[in-house]
Amino acid sequence: MANMTLLGAVNDAMATEMRNDDRVVVFGEDVGKKGGVFGATVGLQDEFGTDRCFDTPLSECGIIGTGIGMAVYGMRPVAEIQFLDFIYPAFDQIVSEAAKMRYRSGGEYTCPMVIRSPYGGGIRGGHYHSQSSEAYFCHTPGLKVVIPSTPADAKGLLIASIRDEDPVMFLEPKRIYRTVKGEVPEGEHVVPLSKGRVVREGTDCTVVAYGAMVHICEQAAEQAAKQGRNLEIVDPRTLVPLDEDIILSSVKKTGRCVVVYEAPKTCGYGAEIAALIAEQVIEYLEGPVVRVAGFDTPFPYALENLYMPDVRRILEGVQRTFTW
Amino acid sequence: MANMTLLGAVNDAMATEMRNDDRVVVFGEDVGKKGGVFGATVGLQDEFGTDRCFDTPLSECGIIGTGIGMAVYGMRPVAEIQFLDFIYPAFDQIVSEAAKMRYRSGGEYTCPMVIRSPYGGGIRGGHYHSQSSEAYFCHTPGLKVVIPSTPADAKGLLIASIRDEDPVMFLEPKRIYRTVKGEVPEGEHVVPLSKGRVVREGTDCTVVAYGAMVHICEQAAEQAAKQGRNLEIVDPRTLVPLDEDIILSSVKKTGRCVVVYEAPKTCGYGAEIAALIAEQVIEYLEGPVVRVAGFDTPFPYALENLYMPDVRRILEGVQRTFTW
Amino acid sequence: MTSEVLTILEKDGKVQKGKDPNLSDDRLRLLFATMVKARILDERGLTLQRQGRIGFYLQALGQEASHVGSAAPMLDSDWFFPAYRQPGIPLLRGAELDQIVCEWFGHQGDPSKGRQMPVHYSLRSINFVSISSPIGTQISQAAGAAMAAKIRKEDTVFMTYFGDGGTSSNDFHAGLNFAAVYKAPVVFICENNQWAISVPASRQTGSETMAQKAVAYGMPGIRVDGNDVLAVYRVCQEAVDRARKGEGPTMVETVTYRMGSHSSSDDASRYRDEEEYERWKQRDPIVRFQEYLARRKLWTAEWQAELEQEFKDQLNAAIKRAEAAGKPELGSMFDDVYLKPSAQLLAQRTQLQSLGGAADEEIGEFPL
């Protein structure tokens, strides 16, 4: 065990898998000498050389397009997209190609590739360095979507993603890159995909959250506890394919649910969770399923703190599940 | 009034607005001499000349990027994307630029642009000529998303979209381009955005559907009626910003809801409708909110008929709202 | 940079002195036979579509020299990232006819399991990567696979195809740029057939040639007569050699012509002149090659008739089998989304199966 930041754990996962499997290559803008704009790839080029960790031209389209070619040819590419806000020039390659390669070729060709990218708000990055667009990828069959919320999960899930035989969007909550620390197993450490985690047990209301929001929800739960409300927090960790059971059984138990996410509310991932509950376990509900999310505006700069779900808004959401 | 196909109505709408406003230009791949691969722009180049209706190079990125420039400069560009499956090379321009131009510039610059594209299955177009990805755009604040289901709506909504001061994704259900006909007012005809339509009144269960699915739902409703079940069909027409009231009041009345859409189920637009209901009117529900949708696979070719919601699956969904 | 076009085959089957790539007789006959077969395949494909037996077809009529000549210098271990207009490549490399024809029908026996429209083959046995419809996406993928081979110090060469329209795509720009920066072993074949559906090459770009686009990436860009199989072969042999020697990528523009409509959904007479077609017909790549072979006494009418008949028989048999093979079974729709179906997919499969049979035909009454 070592005490690490979430960022350190991401770095450790890549180094571990690069040692373990020489098909793993890491590339993207500024990932080489600079070690990435956040430092996630620091040291990799030194240890593994410029063939295994290299800078690319400024083209997300090229990063993903060539990454797919590498994966189809038998490598294990791990591509870094500098900010999730900048992934869209590659959107065609991701949704039309990576996601569909196995299906459209009847399994003849596959695309075992990881696309890593920092996402989300909370670093004063404003309009174009803060967005949470996980829902786009969750709505794309053929992709898996993974979001860690702790250093140990970050390492274990990233290793599992690199080993996965299918393309994985691995989205890293940049807001907690350095602020969240924790014990992380050294060397090999795998957290299986499609298994959620109960972050905190509770009886009164289920709160579903992932990424940075897990930690805000923990704060909210502590405050709620002081007021006698016992929240259960569930972190799905893999958004697609989802561990439905862990959420549904929690809601069956509590009879209430709030989903918390940073992205714009409409058609966000929280809509999927709410829809799932409305379809599967509605008979257990004792209140509305509430979404506490970003607003339906582009991401603002100066008012970022108001845009993102905070303890206040989460508690207000919990309150709504009790008052219908 | 003239009897027209949905395709004809789309053509008529463009011709009408081009006559009415010389800022309107129509462009895209093959829209000129050929009149578009479906024929939606037939005759426009002849009537308005190559300055107002013109072919572009094979670059969706360029079509939308230049279209945004035109809109910012004061034109009313109407861009055709040949199939919605091919819009992704332009995704960055749409979600990062068109959608955010007004917001990020504090209203100094705006992007009154229409992006028209045929979408959806049912024409044996297979993997890459059948997709329904409206949810991506619905999850993008700053865009409006409009889908007509009748010729009259197609004309009236397209004219309203061209006149709108903000970017509109105008998605045309290609499956019913020629199969659905109806009376369409001649000349000026505007159907306001963000107003839904009750397609059929009923008392037992609300069915929310748009595009080609409206017609399948009508068939289903007829069959249900024979068995004594009275379905109410609501077509939102504008998906974003949504006319929530028309849906919520219908569900309050019927106490049940099925949402039908062709796109992959997970995180599709139907999730938003279900979530809305679970959040706003759960106390009126007498059964689960059921989604009848495409499966969570890429769009298949040979088994297309099984992939898309059909009468059987819709009725089975209705049945589930009665049996919890 | 030059807009000159390399031609070897001149009128009446003569060749430009000193430029003949000197292929063996067998090799020459193989190339010719492949071109002839490709044309027959295309003929049958379009006919089946017109008969309503398959849903779509797209021909390479007039472009047989361009793709057969360029693919021929590739080794069996080399890889293709094709577009949709190179039917001769599977034939040249001996892919199974049944696989090709089953793909047209989307029937069992199609390696891609009926998931794509006709002519979007995936043929792993010959290193022919799954074709996709979005224009250009294969270009950067080919560059990436070539980067991978270089990283792994393998000497595989990669070849990718696209049209004049494809040069406008995002992936053309990214693919050529990455390939040049990393000196990847890949050959980019731009088949300039003068049209992108109804848009002529002159409206596709402001550049006089497609080959000169290579200048932007610092890589050689070569223009060749795409209806001259010997010229195409020669230029591509050099490009493949250069790639294999580690000297980096090349872009080749084959100047050719789409003699048919874009596809079975298109009618070229709406937007282009008959006269242009007639001009290009004079340069039919099969006729020109035949004249050359005849001159060298490598061709007789009987030999051609025989090979045509043999291929037609094979094709008819394959069509018969394919048509009878039937659609993939319902449950297969949920395979290959991931290596293993997710819980959601399993549930969806079960749900669909519980409705029983295919909705394909008449939709029955569902009991409420």
Add this chain to the structure above:
Amino acid sequence: MTSEVLTILEKDGKVQKGKDPNLSDDRLRLLFATMVKARILDERGLTLQRQGRIGFYLQALGQEASHVGSAAPMLDSDWFFPAYRQPGIPLLRGAELDQIVCEWFGHQGDPSKGRQMPVHYSLRSINFVSISSPIGTQISQAAGAAMAAKIRKEDTVFMTYFGDGGTSSNDFHAGLNFAAVYKAPVVFICENNQWAISVPASRQTGSETMAQKAVAYGMPGIRVDGNDVLAVYRVCQEAVDRARKGEGPTMVETVTYRMGSHSSSDDASRYRDEEEYERWKQRDPIVRFQEYLARRKLWTAEWQAELEQEFKDQLNAAIKRAEAAGKPELGSMFDDVYLKPSAQLLAQRTQLQSLGGAADEEIGEFPL
């Protein structure tokens, strides 16, 4: 095509014979003053960031000649689609300093209402289109606006900026291609400052120059010494004239150097040599221009000191006002998504307002 770079300003303020664009004395002094002000603006911006008073800053250090010289030939009615490293343009065109500085703080008075990071200006009063972070997107937009002006038979000219890194973007390819096909009145300025954050231009592309990329589109591509304001002016004046006369687009590569780190978040010493910096410092565009002006007796140290002091005073006053202006009010977050807020946005605004005040500071206890 040539990799030659046009230079006019030689050592010690001499000029290459016959190449001086012959600007009036006032014009020369205006250009110089603008370059000096741009540098002061950048200095103050970075300082404020270091002091924690603004969240981010990004300088154009060393690139003043490149952007001021290129923008100067544009008429007031012409339009810019800028990148983020042309602070001299607003100064040249007399934008209000308060608008610029309020943008840094994201405070009231910022035309973009605090919605973007510092240095992403929108300045409609000077036809300076809202800057966005995604690299390259402005390029095809500029081409489109130019197409629109041409369609409307207006004689507006458009200029757009991007870096060496920007040449790899999708929109570079699409924008130059469309502009050339439609002969749109637009000038593409590639400021090749040798680096895209930590990636050197030599790894950005396999081409020797950026200018040669214009060949791919059949448009003129010109290389100019980007630290030589006279050379940049001359080349861009010609390009703007060509555009206005309907002769189509031009791409200009200004060869320059990013003398600072990429931004306040970057530390260039991690990846580049001090020695390279020292070499380019010898070619500081302000010093070179000053030597020229001094030689022509258009410059004195007192004049410069005076204009610096005056600008600093203005700037300090503007900063004071901006800092005091405070954040936009909560409700404004929901404006400008659409012309009129949707029902959903109104409800969300009401809901947030009902929670009262800003969560900004300490988060209070919410009563359950």
